[in-house]
Amino acid sequence: MQDILFYVFAGLVLICGFLVVANPFSRSPVTSAMFLVLTIISLAGLFVLLHAFFLAAVQILVYAGAVMVLFLFVIMLLDLKVEDRRRLKVFSIVTGLGASGAILFMFMRHLLHAPLVGQSATLSEGATIPLGHLLFENYLLPFEVVSVLLLVAMVGVVLLSKKELK
């Protein structure tokens, strides 16, 4: 059952991911954005299969629920008729395939030589309490650094969106 679900979700991720960048039926940016939402939700399904419920819920909450809605918001407000008419170019296909092939090659080289690891030792079943302990005890400094980074980004956005500085 779990294996079947893995292949379903993995297949969905791959198909939807492909349709985000190269949809043969529609060049509309809104369609691409919607397929990106589907990709994110399928990824959350893969997280659930790994018992990482917290990660799955946050993935949907943050990416599908907040980030992509803002993307859609911006795409709809812009006039994207030019984008609709644009066709796939040979150059972009070749460079895209080259880049993803290179990444695949690096992954495969590493994976084929890596020793097989069994069930990972720290299976915390994605519960929230162990995750909290991990974040606020073992990785407190990186966590705080990331928070400060986000704060800086937020202050920057507020500053940029102010039309005139007093």
Add this chain to the structure above:
Amino acid sequence: MTQAIIDWAQSPAGAFALFSALKILCAFSVLMFIVAYSVWVERKVAAAIQDRIGPNRVGFFGLLQPAADAVKAFLKEDFTPGHVRKVYFWLAPAIVMIPSLLTMALIPFGSNIGSQKMVIADLNVGILYTFGIVSLGVYGIVLAGYAANSKYPFLGGIRSSAQMISYEIAMGLSVIPIFLLVGDLNLSSVISYQSGGIFGWLIFKQPIAFLIFMVAMFAETNRLPFDLPESEQELAGGYNVEYSSMKFALFFMGEYAAMTTASAMMVTLFLGGWTLPFAGLDQPATTLIGGILHIAIFLVKMCSVIFMIIWVRWMWPRFRYDQLMDLGWRRFIPLALANIVITAIIVWAATK
């Protein structure tokens, strides 16, 4: 063959699947019943407030009105205007319905009957899942606005996405103090925390959180006083202008389903869920009667909240858009943040 099926039904996995399917079926039919009849209640309450009679032609007290409305919605011509974006036009009404149905899975609507817990999925990350699914609700409306490919629906869609994103933040922040107190994200533990005395209910322990959550809920479900995405006088009906027949009815049902789910969330988080603070009704039931009684208590509480929401709709004028944004960003978010800090300090001081 039949022996194999019986064996499967008695194995843990089979029993789980069977009982889950049964619970899903019951929860879904009750939800649909409530959706249909809250429309009837809405019309009756509106009539009473405006000194009218309301629907009284179909059946006793107009009680068959929802059935008549359903027949009308199905039989009307399903017209698709020529200028719409077809795929999204078909997809949007379905997407509107899905999130509220998915959220229902998390709500503990009773204690237990026999050995079965009366909740479809007792997740450890309950509330996070709920907020994740609720945040997907905006897609239906935004896509409806985009699909219609004309001015007013589009403005309605844009308005709703801005409104829902803004109030999701306030809503999410408002429930954090609750989980600081409870110490768990699981909704069943939230209810067991509230058992024992009416002042154990979180509405009394966290009145500010309750206030923010309630107002944000009005905004999230696009109900008056925050129904700006479809305000008739400005937008000619907003995102659902181009829709007719059953597709329009799905938007309508989606609104009421979201309202029902939001009331269920409110009952679970703030009003003690299926518990009542006397006669031992705040402990999980041991008998069949007790189990059924708990479900009845939950339904009564939920329907009272729905009634309150309907009442508010006919008593309040609509907010202006800048007032709405001002309330969300400049009043509620700072208030919710202050509430989190104060609660955190109290919890910290109590454990010291």
